[in-house]
Amino acid sequence: MLLLTCPYCGVEADETELSPGGEAHLKRFGPGASDEDFEAYLFLRDNPKGVHLERWRHANGCGKWFLAARCTSTLEVFGTYPAQTTRPPEDVLEAIRAKRPGWEMPA
Amino acid sequence: MSDIATALGGARSQGSSSVSEAPMQGMITLRGNLADPALVAAVTGLTGAAMPSTRQITQGEGGSLGWMSPDELLILVPHQGVTDAVRDLSATLKDQHALVCNVSDARAVFTLSGPTAREVLAKLCPVDLAPGQFEAGELRRTRVAQVAAAFWVDAQGDFTLICFRSVAQYVFNLLTEAALPGGEVGVFA
Ligand SMILES: [Zn+2]
Numbered sequence: 001m002l003l004l005t006c007p008y009c010g011v012e013a014d015e016t017e018l019s020p021g022g023e024a025h026l027k028r029f030g031p032g033a034s035d036e037d038f039e040a041y042l043f044l045r046d047n048p049k050g051v052h053l054e055r056w057r058h059a060n061g062c063g064k065w066f067l068a069a070r071c072t073s074t075l076e077v078f079g080t081y082p083a084q085t086t087r088p089p090e091d092v093l094e095a096i097r098a099k100r101p102g103w104e105m106p107a
Numbered sequence: 108m109s110d111i112a113t114a115l116g117g118a119r120s121q122g123s124s125s126v127s128e129a130p131m132q133g134m135i136t137l138r139g140n141l142a143d144p145a146l147v148a149a150v151t152g153l154t155g156a157a158m159p160s161t162r163q164i165t166q167g168e169g170g171s172l173g174w175m176s177p178d179e180l181l182i183l184v185p186h187q188g189v190t191d192a193v194r195d196l197s198a199t200l201k202d203q204h205a206l207v208c209n210v211s212d213a214r215a216v217f218t219l220s221g222p223t224a225r226e227v228l229a230k231l232c233p234v235d236l237a238p239g240q241f242e243a244g245e246l247r248r249t250r251v252a253q254v255a256a257a258f259w260v261d262a263q264g265d266f267t268l269i270c271f272r273s274v275a276q277y278v279f280n281l282l283t284e285a286a287l288p289g290g291e292v293g294v295f296a
Pocket of ligand 1: 006007008009010011058061062063064
């Protein structure tokens, strides 16, 4: 069972209260972008075994989108944080590096 | 004037706890900047309730205020006063990025009371309902089996639960079945 703490309402929410939203921190490529960038933005996703930065929505709760850092193979959660950011906050990055030395933020 | 009817006509069931559909309740959804002084003054003035903090519900002479999300309040007022309340709030907040909506008819309200009320809800919701973990003053939005709902408990241990009107029968049946005699778990006893 996956438990993620919603950074907006503070509830430690069971996975069944949440909706998954896929990979976080995507950079949008729109009109004027190259075909390759647009394709990558629309369709190409990382699928790591290990640390993953993800979007989740507290759908059966406060309704807000937030971001989470967790390990896809152990379900360990390193932290959750608000969605209004382009990279994880420093304390989340530190929590990841402490458990997964050498981990780098995906480009 | 048309007669106003609740979803289930005041349905009631009695098991290890009782489930009853509440009479029509005035309910307003307010979205906006909950830190804005004019907004705070308007809603606290309307209800007499203090501004709720995160996940809290507060009560006053004229109604209740429930924290639904960082930019959403649930305002409970008597049903006969809801139209005036929406008009007054809308006028007060007309220069703000805010929305005031009468959602009374979109919802159903149930009261759950009895010695097994906590465990009846605990069977249906992914929420820690142990005494001390969930107490009066907190409002919890969650799911009840397959549908969204919100509930709170009063000082007497009676729960009030709100859900969408379209799923009222489903929620009534869930609560009734979870409270059937013989199904007591005693986990919080
Ligand atoms: Zn939340």
